[in-house]
Amino acid sequence: MSPLIQWYPGHIAKAEKSLKEQLKRVDVILEVRDARIPLSTHHPRIAQWAPDKPCVLVLNRQDMIPSHLREAWREWFKAQGQDIYFTDAKDGKGIKALAKIAAKAGVAVNDRRESRGMRPRSVRTVVIGYPNVGKSALINRLVGRRVVESARKAGVTRQLRWVRIDDNLDLLDAPGILPARLDDQTAAVKLALCDDIGTASYDNQRVAANLVDQLKALQKITQGRVVPEGLLRDRYSVDESIGTGEDYLIAMGEVNYQGDIERAARKLLQDFRKGVLGPVPLEIPPTLAAPAVDPDIEQQPETTTEPESETSAPAETSTSEQPN
Ligand SMILES: Nc1nc2c(ncn2[C@@H]2O[C@H](COP(=O)(O)OP(=O)(O)OP(=O)(O)O)[C@@H](O)[C@H]2O)c(=O)[nH]1
Ligand SMILES: [Mg+2]
Secondary structure, eight states: OOOOOOOOOHHHHHHHHHHHHHHTTOSEEEEEEETTSTTTTOOTTHHHHOTTSOEEEEEEOGGGSOHHHHHHHHHHHHHTTOOEEEOBTTTTBTHHHHHHHHHHHHHHHHHHHHHTTOOOOOEEEEEEESTTSSHHHHHHHHHTSOOSOOOSSTTOOOSOEEEEEETTEEEEEOOOOOOSSOOOHHHHHHHHHTTOSOGGGSOHHHHHHHHHHHHHHHHHHTTTSSSOTTHHHHHHSOOGGGSSHHHHHHHHHHHHSTTOHHHHHHHHHHHHHHTTTOSOOSOOOHHHHSOOOOTTSOOOOOOSSOOOOTTSOOOOOOTTSOOO
């Protein structure tokens, strides 16, 4: 049985507590998710903590997914009743539009103040989300200079910090937060792959092998439109069809690193995280994943499927599977 991936360091527990306190003083929430895994970086509690506050949903790292996927996500979220805003906090794309939206969402605050005879004040906005999704980079972009620390690993921001953008907008940079227990281990592996949780909480080889399996599955589901055919073969001289992700990693180690599987795993993870493999997502809108049904082909009764033997051993649990 695979060990479970869990990560909930002390600074996050503390941050969550003070964040909940600060939320009372905040007018608008900017929830930032990773565009590669917008479902797995959804924090289930944010809406409960501040049910009455307007929340702007940002999918950052837009440069790390194929551009045609943006429209598909927009439509999917729209169908869930939610507008989304794409940004690239590294290159500053989508930032101006976001600042406007945040300010607009806070207008109601000043309308309310004015109606009570109070002077208007700047809109207080918190930037909230999982670790390493680019919250601090987004703030630096909104301010136009580096005011808060931002770096390529989870847990960079350790404390809450207010930053004044201008007379109209104050931003609160918060440490990345995530649920105390990662019940969904499929999501946990994706968090590991995207560098959103501490490196000590998982095994490189297991998650790297899982990455290969996920990329192959996405290749198949989207017929190469989202993850191109031969993506790994062209880079590491090992064909994806060699077998499982684990088989792939072993072969990759043999071909490129004198049998050093750990080195192969690290290389694969690094290439994926740095975008060397190109814009590769790990999640696509569920509507895209639905198998296409050809209306011209009549459905046949399922007579060819072997009944499952009750005594057959269950498949070995991989790190991507849900724990019991
Ligand atoms: N390619 C790309 N990289 C980004 C983007 N946004 C942020 N980054 C990079 O991602 C890394 C993490 O960014 P941070 O701003 O530190 O992330 P954070 O959410 O504040 O992380 P914590 O403080 O640890 O919770 C940095 O190296 C950024 O330069 C983006 O849109 N595209
Ligand atoms: Mg940060």
